[in-house]
Amino acid sequence: MQKILDGIRVLDLTRVLAGPWATQNLADLGAEVIKIERPGEGDDTRKWGPPFLKDREGRDTRDAAYYLAANRGKKSVTLDIACAEGQAIARRLAAACDVVVENFKVGDLARYGLDYAGLSRGREGLVYCSITGFGQDGPYRDRPGYDFMIQGLGGLMSVTGERDDLPGGGPQKVGVAVADLFTGMYATSAIVAALFHRERTGVGQHIDLALLDAQVAMLANLSAAYLASGRVPGRMGNAHQAIVPYQVFHASDAFLIIAVGNDAQFSRFCAVAGLEALASDPRYATNPARVSHRDELVAIIAGRIATRPAAQWLAELEAAQVPCGPINDLAQVFEDRQVIHRGMVATLAHPEAGEVRVVANPVRFSATPARSELAPPLLGQHTREILAGVLGMDGEAIEDLRSRKVI
Secondary structure (H helix, E strand, O other), rough: OOOOOOOOOEEEEEEOOHHHHHHHHHHHHHOOEEEEEEOOOOOHHHHHOOOEEOOOOOEEEEEEEHHHHHHOOOOEEEEEOHHHHHHHHHHHHHHHHEEEEEEEOOOHHHHOOOOHHHHHHOOOOEEEEEEEEHHHHHHHHHHHHHHHHHHHHHHHHHOOOOOOOOOOEEEEOOOHHHHHHHHHHHHHHHHHHHHHHHHHHOOOOEEEEEHHHHHHHHHHHHHHHOOOHOOOOOOOOOOOOOOEEEEEEEOOEEEEEEEOOHHHHHHHHHHOOOOHHHHHOOOHHHHHHHHOOOHHHHHHHHHHHOOOOOHHHHHHHHOOOOOOOEEOOHHHHHOOOOHOOOOOOEEEEEEEOEEEEOOOOOOOOOOOOOOOOOOOOOOOOHHHHHHHHHHOOOHHHHHHHHHHOOO
């Protein structure tokens, strides 16, 4: 079945997470993604374990699970772009590609003739995406950018973590590298949009994406609230800034989430909890009133929730159509019947492990699938295939490059 990006070829000069996340999305959509890696080393994340992928005999392979998370569907080519011959091959590969994605420091690829100016000369249809910590211009352009520091600098950690006046209060990073992941998602949509523009005009363009910009953008309603009011939002732990009750509570045996989104849901919640009087109390009847009386209301609800097991609360609240849910660990997530039904785990053939389980792409198209048939590649697994098939090199030339460690 045809995919949306069938026929699009991508040269992937990225590593770690933001760039590889974007190119993995493109691969899921059908693009042929050629991942360039350092000979003998590869993407840094190949070593970011344990855990490592196990081979058929149960031994660790060279590839960490972290690498598997962001590189399915790609073809790995080892190439030393620090040498002139490697640069020449990279330029030839770029000339055979529709898209180039890179996350080198600002100016680094210009030395190799692999920057947008060098590769787009005579190729006005090239779509070229640069991903950096701070963008191609500005006072921070030369700084390295890492997700953790961007979460702090970009404001996310100021609103993540328990309130300072409560036990355990203080800034926290998010449990996954969301600045990287959001930047990768923005890059994906930007690249696809640029390809759509090229389809209409024949003209490509340079996309400049910064982790800091993406982090600032993703604060969404909190940024909007600050710009509208001038008030700086603080950390609220597991509570919502503007909705009550919308947080974690502890039942008699476990944590659960109650996410009351409107006054009708609050009334139904009160009926289930045996707190009917709260629904008509002017201090709690409307959401603005509940926000104004947050602490006293939450204390009342917390006391009642603690009297019954979580499973009982969840069953009764779900029956009353009050939004709620458990807090699952990842074993529970992948055992969840809805997750299983939606096919969120894909099993792909792998040359060393026999097969590898990866998380599937969550997008569901009615006519064109978004999925990969290729496992995350071994280091250099497709070098010969790409050099021969895309550049027309013969076996002798490829072996000569290999003997001189160009590939």
